[in-house]
Amino acid sequence: MNGYYYPGYGWYRAAxxxxxxxxxxxALELMKESVQGEKSxxxxxxxxxxxxxTQEQADIIASIRDDERSHNKMLREMYFHLTxxxxxxxxxxxxxxxxxxxxGLKTALFGELSAVERYRKMWxxxxxxxxxxxxxxxxLDELKHADKYNYLIGxxxxxxx
Numbered sequence: 001m002n003g004y005y006y007p008g009y010g011w012y013r014a015a016x017x018x019x020x021x022x023x024x025x026x027a028l029e030l031m032k033e034s035v036q037g038e039k040s041x042x043x044x045x046x047x048x049x050x051x052x053x054t055q056e057q058a059d060i061i062a063s064i065r066d067d068e069r070s071h072n073k074m075l076r077e078m079y080f081h082l083t084x085x086x087x088x089x090x091x092x093x094x095x096x097x098x099x100x101x102x103x104g105l106k107t108a109l110f111g112e113l114s115a116v117e118r119y120r121k122m123w124x125x126x127x128x129x130x131x132x133x134x135x136x137x138x139x140l141d142e143l144k145h146a147d148k149y150n151y152l153i154g155x156x157x158x159x160x161x
Contacts, residue, residue, distance in 0.1 A: 023125055030122040035072055035090075036090025041068060042069075044107075047098060048108060049061050078131050081131075112149060
């Protein structure tokens with residue numbers, strides 16, 4: 001059969017397979033990987049907040065960090081509900097702190113854009129319903145975060161010109 005099988009939902013027939021089509025198993029693996037990177041992400045956000053030149057900019061980054069915490073909690077719960085397993089700590093990657101605020105903003109922006117790609121792949125591998133809808137909401141938040149980082153990059157450039 002042409003399509004994907006989702007436990008509890010049966011076959012979901014796809015008229016075509018987009019190049020980024022993802023299996024259910026791959027979606028679960030992406031979910032697990034997303035959660036396992038949360039500790040290094042936390043440390044990165046905290047360092048970026050300390051480098052922020054204004055309280056407004058620090059507050060914007062803190063709001064993004066708080067969204068990410070919420071996303072991780074939702075993804076952990078979804079992974080458990082879908083697999084019956086807890087997500088382990090994984091291999092925490094010790095990322096080097098940003099050398100400058102501008103460098104950190106650029107790293108954060110491209111991190112958000114990379115997350116959009118990851119969540120899009122995850123979304124395609126999930127069955128219709130609450131889990132797919134939740135991942136779509138997270139994907140929209142990641143786009144919002146990228147916009148906020150673009151704003152901060154613009155603010156930072158304006159202050160230096």
